[in-house]
Amino acid sequence: MAIKITAPLSREEARKLKSGDSVLISGVIYTARDAAHKRLCELADKGQELPLDIKDSIIYYVGPTPAKEGQAIGSAGPTTSYRMDAYSPTLIRLGETGMIGKGKRGPEVIAAMKEHGAVYFGAIGGCGALLSKCIKKAEVIAYDDLGAEAIRRLEVEDFPVVVVIDSEGNNLYEKGKADYLSSIK
Amino acid sequence: MREICASKITEVVRKLCIDANCYLPQDIKDRIIQCRKEESWGTAQEILDRIIENYEIADTVPQPICQDTGVACVFLEIGQDVHICGDLQEAVNEGVKQGYRDGYLRKSVVGDPLNRVNTGDNTPAMLYTEIVPGDSLKITVAPKGFGSENMSQIKMLRPSDGVEGVKAFVTKVVEEAGPNPCPPIVVGVGIGGTFDKAAYLAKKALMRSTDERNADPYYADLEQELLEKINALGIGPQGFGGKTTALCVNIEKFPTHIAGLPVAVNINCHVTRHKSEVL
Numbered sequence A: 001m002a003i004k005i006t007a008p009l010s011r012e013e014a015r016k017l018k019s020g021d022s023v024l025i026s027g028v029i030y031t032a033r034d035a036a037h038k039r040l041c042e043l044a045d046k047g048q049e050l051p052l053d054i055k056d057s058i059i060y061y062v063g064p065t066p067a068k069e070g071q072a073i074g075s076a077g078p079t080t081s082y083r084m085d086a087y088s089p090t091l092i093r094l095g096e097t098g099m100i101g102k103g104k105r106g107p108e109v110i111a112a113m114k115e116h117g118a119v120y121f122g123a124i125g126g127c128g129a130l131l132s133k134c135i136k137k138a139e140v141i142a143y144d145d146l147g148a149e150a151i152r153r154l155e156v157e158d159f160p161v162v163v164v165i166d167s168e169g170n171n172l173y174e175k176g177k178a179d180y181l182s183s184i185k
Numbered sequence B: 001m002r003e004i005c006a007s008k009i010t011e012v013v014r015k016l017c018i019d020a021n022c023y024l025p026q027d028i029k030d031r032i033i034q035c036r037k038e039e040s041w042g043t044a045q046e047i048l049d050r051i052i053e054n055y056e057i058a059d060t061v062p063q064p065i066c067q068d069t070g071v072a073c074v075f076l077e078i079g080q081d082v083h084i085c086g087d088l089q090e091a092v093n094e095g096v097k098q099g100y101r102d103g104y105l106r107k108s109v110v111g112d113p114l115n116r117v118n119t120g121d122n123t124p125a126m127l128y129t130e131i132v133p134g135d136s137l138k139i140t141v142a143p144k145g146f147g148s149e150n151m152s153q154i155k156m157l158r159p160s161d162g163v164e165g166v167k168a169f170v171t172k173v174v175e176e177a178g179p180n181p182c183p184p185i186v187v188g189v190g191i192g193g194t195f196d197k198a199a200y201l202a203k204k205a206l207m208r209s210t211d212e213r214n215a216d217p218y219y220a221d222l223e224q225e226l227l228e229k230i231n232a233l234g235i236g237p238q239g240f241g242g243k244t245t246a247l248c249v250n251i252e253k254f255p256t257h258i259a260g261l262p263v264a265v266n267i268n269c270h271v272t273r274h275k276s277e278v279l
Ligand code: SF4
Pocket: A077, A078, A079, A125, A126, A127, B066, B067, B068, B069, B144, B145, B146, B147, B148, B180, B181, B182, B268, B269, B270, B271
C-alpha cells in the first residue's frame, strides 16, 4: 500500500519515510535541474533570497516538454540526479526535505540528508507521459530564460514515487538488488 | 542520376522527429512485454507495467514517451546515384527545427559545450552519412536521451584481452551505470575499427531491431551471452532489483589494426527510439 503525503513536507514527516516505501505525493512541489540549481546556490552563497520557498520543499528534477493546448504540462519524467549532487547539500541545509529524480546520489548528499532529515525519491525514468497525468498545474516562477530548465511551481495529485534513500541513508539501489539476487540463489 | 529536393528531406525529417518521439518501435514494445512475462521480482513487474502504461498513453494522446526528446541523431544512407538539390545539412536542420517546434518536443541542445546557451530549436542535428549503391535515400531519425548517453564508455583493449576482455568491459559499463540510464536498457556494442569508428558502430547497433541478431553466428551467440550476463547482475528495472536489466544487446563489428581491439558501449534506455523512411 502506498503512503500518501502532502507537500510541503516537514522534516519530521520526512524522517518517518523509509527506503522502499511507495509514496503518493499531493500538494506543491518545485522543478529545478542543474542550471537552476547553480543559480539557486549562487544566490544562497551571497545570502540573497531564493525565488522559491525552500523550507520543507520537495524539488523535482525535471525538464518537461512544452504543453499542448489543454494540457497543464507536457511529458514530465525525472532526470538523472547525480548532476545535482554538487548543489543539493546547500539546499538541504536551507530547508529542502525531498528530492525527486532517478539514479545514484553521492556521499555528500546522503550525509546532508542524514544530518538534516531529507529523503530522496525515485520516479520512474522514461515514464514522462504517465507522470504528467498527476501534474494538475504548472507555472514558471523563475529563470524563464532557461526554457525547459526554468523553475516551475507544480500542483501534483497522487504523484507516484518510491523512497530510494531515506534520512538514515538506507538505499534501495543496494538493497533491492541484493534482495533479488538472494531470492534467486 | 535521380534528383531529390532538399525541401522533401526537411518534410520527412520533421515528421520522423515527431513520430519517433511519440511512438515506441513495435519490437521494443514486444521485448518489454516478453520481459514482463519472464520477470519474477514483484517491484520489477510493477515498474514494467508502468512502462507499458506509459507508452500506451504516449501512443494514444499522442505525446512524447519521455520528456528527454534527445538530440536528433539523423542517419542518411545516400544512394550514389542520387543528386540532392539544395543544401542537405540545412534541410536536415530545418526538419529538426520544425519537428521539435510542431511536435511540442523539448529543446535540449546547447550551442557550445562550455558556454552552454540553449539553441532554442534543438539544432544542430547529429548528422551521420553513408554513401551506398543505388538511387534511393534512407533517412533515420533517432532521438537520443542523455541519461543513457552519459553512461556510455569506450576502451582500447589489447588484442590479447580477446573476447573475455570484451565481455568483462561491456558488463562493467552496465554495472557502473546501474540505475542511471533508466533500465531496462538496450546495449549497443561496437567492436573493431578505430577509436571513433567503434563508437559509431555502437551507435549504429542501437538502430538495429531487437528482433534481429548479428548475421555472424559467432557474434549472435556473443550478443545472447552478454544479455544473459547483464541480466544476472540483478540491477533490474529502474535499478530497484530484478532480472530485466537489459532488453537486448546488439553488436556491430568492423576489421581493425593488428595492434588493437577498440570496444565501445553505447547505452540506450527502454525509450529506444528510431524511425526511418526511404525516399
Ligand atoms: S535515459 Fe531515456 S528514458 Fe531515461 S530520461 Fe533519458 S531519454 Fe528518457
